[in-house]
Every structure is written in structure tokens, then in C-alpha cells.
Amino acid sequence: MTLGKIHPVILSGGAGTRLWPLSRALYPKQFLGLAGEESPLEQTLARVADPARFAAPLVVCNEEHRFLVGDALRRRGAVAEAILVEPVARNTGPAACTAALKLAERDPQALVLLLPSDHRIAEQARFLAAIDQAAQAAAAGRLVTFGITPDRPETGFGYIHCAEPLEGLPGCHRVAGFVEKPDQATAEGYLASGGYAWNSGMFLFAANRLIEELERHAPDIVAASRAALAAAATDLDFLRLDEESFARAPSISIDYAVMEKTEHAAVVPAEMGWTDLGSWETLWQISDTDTAGNALIGDVVARDARDNYLRSDGRLLAVVGVSGLVVVALRDAVLVCAREQAQDIRQVVDALEAAGRQEHRLHPRVARPWGSYESIDADDGFQAKRLIIKPGASISLQRHRHRAEHWVVVRGQAEVTRDNEVFTLEVNQSTYIPCGAVHRLRNPGTEELHIVEVQSGDYLGEDDIERFEDIYGRD
Numbered sequence: 379m380t381l382g383k384i385h386p387v388i389l390s391g392g393a394g395t396r397l398w399p400l401s402r403a404l405y406p407k408q409f410l411g412l413a414g415e416e417s418p419l420e421q422t423l424a425r426v427a428d429p430a431r432f433a434a435p436l437v438v439c440n441e442e443h444r445f446l447v448g449d450a451l452r453r454r455g456a457v458a459e460a461i462l463v464e465p466v467a468r469n470t471g472p473a474a475c476t477a478a479l480k481l482a483e484r485d486p487q488a489l490v491l492l493l494p495s496d497h498r499i500a501e502q503a504r505f506l507a508a509i510d511q512a513a514q515a516a517a518a519g520r521l522v523t524f525g526i527t528p529d530r531p532e533t534g535f536g537y538i539h540c541a542e543p544l545e546g547l548p549g550c551h552r553v554a555g556f557v558e559k560p561d562q563a564t565a566e567g568y569l570a571s572g573g574y575a576w577n578s579g580m581f582l583f584a585a586n587r588l589i590e591e592l593e594r595h596a597p598d599i600v601a602a603s604r605a606a607l608a609a610a611a612t613d614l615d616f617l618r619l620d621e622e623s624f625a626r627a628p629s630i631s632i633d634y635a636v637m638e639k640t641e642h643a644a645v646v647p648a649e650m651g652w653t654d655l656g657s658w659e660t661l662w663q664i665s666d667t668d669t670a671g672n673a674l675i676g677d678v679v680a681r682d683a684r685d686n687y688l689r690s691d692g693r694l695l696a697v698v699g700v701s702g703l704v705v706v707a708l709r710d711a712v713l714v715c716a717r718e719q720a721q722d723i724r725q726v727v728d729a730l731e732a733a734g735r736q737e738h739r740l741h742p743r744v745a746r747p748w749g750s751y752e753s754i755d756a757d758d759g760f761q762a763k764r765l766i767i768k769p770g771a772s773i774s775l776q777r778h779r780h781r782a783e784h785w786v787v788v789r790g791q792a793e794v795t796r797d798n799e800v801f802t803l804e805v806n807q808s809t810y811i812p813c814g815a816v817h818r819l820r821n822p823g824t825e826e827l828h829i830v831e832v833q834s835g836d837y838l839g840e841d842d843i844e845r846f847e848d849i850y851g852r853d
Contacts, residue, residue, distance in 0.1 A: 381513050383433040384582070385459070385488050386426040387477040389470060390419055390439040390447055390495040395727045396657045396720070398738060399711040400689070405741035408495040409446045412655055413664055419447070419495040423454045425505065426491065433488075434459040436480065437495075438473045441465060444616050445747040445850070458615070465621035470579075471635035472627040475592055475603040476619065478585040486586040489516050492632070494579050498664065500651025508648040511549035512582040518547065520644040521583045521591060521637060525575025526652045531565035534721065535654070536577040536633075538645050553643035556633060575647045579654070581632065591642065596635040602627035613851055658704040658720040662687040687717065691742075709742040709752075747850040748773055749826070761838050765819070765829040767792075772820035774848035781835030781842060783811040785819065790827035793820040816846065 394407030401407040408419040426432040436459040439447045444463050451458055462476060474492055481488045499505045512522040525538045541554035568574035592600050602623055609620035637643050653664055665673035672680050676690035684701040695707045704720055706713040730738040743752045748771035754762040786808040794801055794809055795818040803809060811817045813835060821827035
């Protein structure tokens, strides 16, 4: 059977709370360099970059991450079929449905490869071979999931019970059932039986078949997704789904919405070096370690220490005489926990949220469409930040009612607008923006512009911005 190109749909939502404090709601794990220079999202894009095999990717993300997705695409040199912006989180069921509806506008039989953005796959050739097997089944009307052959009695994953092989579809099996995360004894039984696979959360199906099965088993999802797509608005490179319509969709995973109910589910068991980058324990397992089993990331000194995950982001971290710990030291937060309890970090995030704190939401480096900023110091009446502005980018034309700003160029070249003046600053030059002055900062060069900004005034909140012009369409 000759098949057309496969359409990757990459799901880039979620906050990655189990990787706090590195992963935050506004800068989550899929955009961070967790286990290499490239982020998990960039690695996912690279995985489906072969233009002979794959069509342009479609990415689904939320409102707050849309510019981070755009940056990842640009770094990979990729052009998306579309970037669908979800106005509210509704899990993978509505996300998959909306993507399938969008792709079906052009080709109802389009083969859709649904991929989370936070996986690591070490063996690309085996990944592609599994896709080739799944594509044949999907073209024959099956909704295919990829089952990872287990190598340990893992209790942190759901499982798929694999039944008999499907006739005429090599490598594919009927799904006998999906199983929730088991206890230790049950997981050991699954491993011993050989008939179970980890549920990877990756799927391949024809767009029209998924829509048909959702119409049968979860029609509310289809109705809400159709309405949200019909009333969607184009904004720069993004397609914003209608909020009122999309909010009517039930928040449910694709597993619960359709895969556990359909009679057409199939599974391709595979070994591809798959890892769900979901916890510090997982990162320790895949990291390079020293002779004592310590994973050392950043400026770390370890003595008489064994089997620890030790990570520092910009400051010296020293540990002595400890074992089996996760220690992550950032500018604004430090995590110390037993590796075996790393799955419980969500409790810390819940406590921070309940207390009205911001450390679970905001990362020390805050992403903006023009680049990013990072707080350096703050006290009553002042704060200092480091601004990083991408080549060709600029902040909005704006003014502040309550603060003045001093800008010092430490790298690159800056074009400054201050009321009726426009002038250039080089490295080691500075300027002053009085309170109430209309101003803009632009990077006219080909390298990043780094600015040290010192703010002073009676109120220094990020909402003290009155915008007059903004190339990114923000109010």
C-alpha cells in the first residue's frame, strides 16, 4: 500500500510540575535543555524533520507558550502547518480532535502522528520503523498506539495489554485493554508475562477515522472542537481557537475519550530507547554519571556522595556524605528530596499555589516574544534585570507611570527611542528613561543584545506598561 506523507501533531502543553523548580508553568520542561543542548520540543521537531516522510508539523500549545513554540521552530529551521493556540487546557482528547479536524480540511484521510513534546527517543531508526508499521494499520482504519517493551517493573506508567497479531499488518497487535499505573507486584507480573507494554502516549491514525470514533464515543469533544476551529482567529503565525467554544469540551485524555472504547485500537510494540522526561528520577537514569553514580550538571562539587542527581544553574553547589538525593539549586529556589520520592514534588507545587506564591509559575528567566529577561536583584524602590533581545526584535513602544529605567549595553548594539529621539548605544554605553517617557528598545544587529536594566520608582510591577505600538499584537 502506497501511503502519503505523515502529518506530525506535536502536543506542547502542560507545566511539568514533577520537574520543579526547573520547570515552571510559564517556562515548562518541553522548552528547557533537560538532557542536552536542545530542548525536548526541538528534539521532537528534529525527529519528524525528514521532508520525504513527514509533512510540516502542526503544534498545539497554550496561550502563554506560543512565542516559545515559535522560537523552537525557528531554531530548528522548521515551518509549521499551523500553531493552534488553546485558550484553556482541555487535555489531549480535544487537542487531538481539533488537530485532526484542521488537517481533515485539506485531506480527510491524512495520517496523523500524535506526539507529546517531552519524550526522548534514543534510537531514531527503530522509531521510524515502528511508524512504518503503524502507518499501514492506520491506513487500514486502525487507531494505533505505540507500546514500549518494558525492561523493568515500572509503576509510574500505564500499560497496554497486547492481544493477538493483526492479520496482514506485520508488527501490529489488537489491544486487549489499557491498564492504569500498577502497584509493584502487578508490574512485576506484567514484566514476567511478556504480554504488556508501557503506554507511550504516542498515536497514529487517519484524521477522519479519529473524528468518526470520537463522534461515536465522545460527541461533545467533536462539537466543541468544530465550533472552536470555525470561530478561530489568525494572529501573526498562530491560529487562536475560540475560547467560549473550546471551553465547552470536556477535559479528557485521548485514551479515555476513544482508545479505551473503540473496537479499532491497535498497538505496535517497540523498543526505541524511549523515555518520558517526567521526573528527576528519570533524568538521573538517562544522565552521564561519575564513578559513584552521581549526575553532575553545572558548577557542582561532590565528595563521599553516591547515586545523586545534582544540578546547579549558575552558582556553586557542594554536597558531602549524601546518597540517593535530588538537589537542584536555582537563583530563586532550591529543591532537596530523596530520589525515590521525586514523584511527590507536585505536593510542593500545590503548596506554593495555595500560599499565593509565584515560584511555581515564574522561572528566573521570563520568556517574552522579543527574547527574555532575568531578575538580578531587588529591594524597596528598585530592581535590576538582564534583558536579552533577539536579533531584529524590539520591545513595544511604551511608557511607565511609576518607574524610571537606566539601560547599560553589555553585549551587542541597541537602538533606543526616547520620546522624539532615536539613537544608538554600543557596548559600555548607557542611557536614562525618565518616568513617563515614551520609549522603545530595538536590536538592529545580528547577535543578541544584552542590557542591564535598573528600575527605580514607587511601583515596579510588570503591569505598569502602557503600550502604543507592538509588533507582537499584545494589548
